Amino acid sequence: MSDTAPPPGAVVLEAEGLTKHFPVRARGRAALSRTPRVVHAVDDVTLTLRSGRVTALVGESGSGKSTVARLLAQLYPRTGGDIRLAGSSTEVKGGRAFKAYAKRVQMIFQDPFASLNPVHTVRHHLTRALRIHGKPADQQGLTELLGRVQLTPAELYLDKYPHELSGGQRQRVSIARALAADPEALLADEPVSMLDVSIRLGVLNLLRDLKERLDLAILYITHDIASARYFADETMVMYAGRMVEGGDSETVTQNPAHPYTQLLVDSAPNPERLGAIVEDDDEDSGEPPSLIDPPSGCRFHPRCPHAMAICKAKVPERIELTDAPGHWAACWLYADKAALGEGAVPEQAGAGAAAGNVFGATATATAGTAGTANGTVTEAATEENQEAAL
């Protein structure tokens, strides 16, 4: 742990109102339109990463999870909102400022094979990372780094090339390289989804151990809500670029409030089968919406069995639920029904209409794979930017 590491539970990294719209280069008829089209990849996302805690960001493919991680890593410029590192607003665009930021906020990618250079040994990768971050890159430093990710004895691994390692060992080397910076936050974008089912648990356990020993703040991005229950202290759920629910992992996974979270939980594997991560939740018939022209109001309303008139008309605010401290849902079902008036009329049969709010739950209002049809993405993914700082 670095000398300046924040105490356990301290806020390390915060996003407020984080928004990212990717421009779309129009083709055909769409090119004649004067209104520039954008992919609404992330809209009004607020989240907090704390020292010594894992926060899971869960959602199906295309919901914006990776974009959130890349924004937090400052690999993309943001369209709006704020990112605060230890309380200070930060916006870095490369160079020294990016290096200084990357030292404190490191990212681990899904595919360890792609993120390690095949022509270099483990020794080369780790030596370079230690040097960049001003650490002694001697045998002791290398041995200690590999020890942190349980690759021992170090001599067995140091002179190996990535292709000579198993997927799990490669991901451990990527984690070791990230740790060379002594970061305060680790952004792990689906760190186990490309690994063999049998070794996923080992890598998650390693990350949990690191969180505890090094007081790291970890963002854990996953499709698999069952693994979030097992591994994360807090779970946030994203749908079509917006956060829809958050709270402690046990509550969100065992007592999901938002109809989308309920759908995810219903289609998740049995926790006993942890590791068999759901790559696709295609059991429900609905499709995620286009993020070029997302649905009005609540983006989930076209798939929601409880949709009411207001759901189409107005973006739901975060509503604090009283079943557990910190549990909230952005869903009109939990708003005070009297305040909603006509808007609280269910659009489809099956919506509960209990007194109080539609679910009859006690809540207090407080206080936000896209189609790229007709368009081409114009902003390239920049894993290499982070690589450059390693």
Ligand SMILES: Nc1ncnc2c1ncn2[C@@H]1O[C@H](COP(=O)(O)OP(=O)(O)OP(=O)(O)O)[C@@H](O)[C@H]1O
């Ligand atoms: N560089 C880019 N340019 C344009 N659109 C992009 C870009 N990167 C992502 N998108 C779009 O933004 C939306 C969110 O993508 P993102 O990769 O963040 O989702 P995700 O939840 O991480 O999905 P997955 O789990 O498949 O990685 C998608 O519609 C995607 O097509």
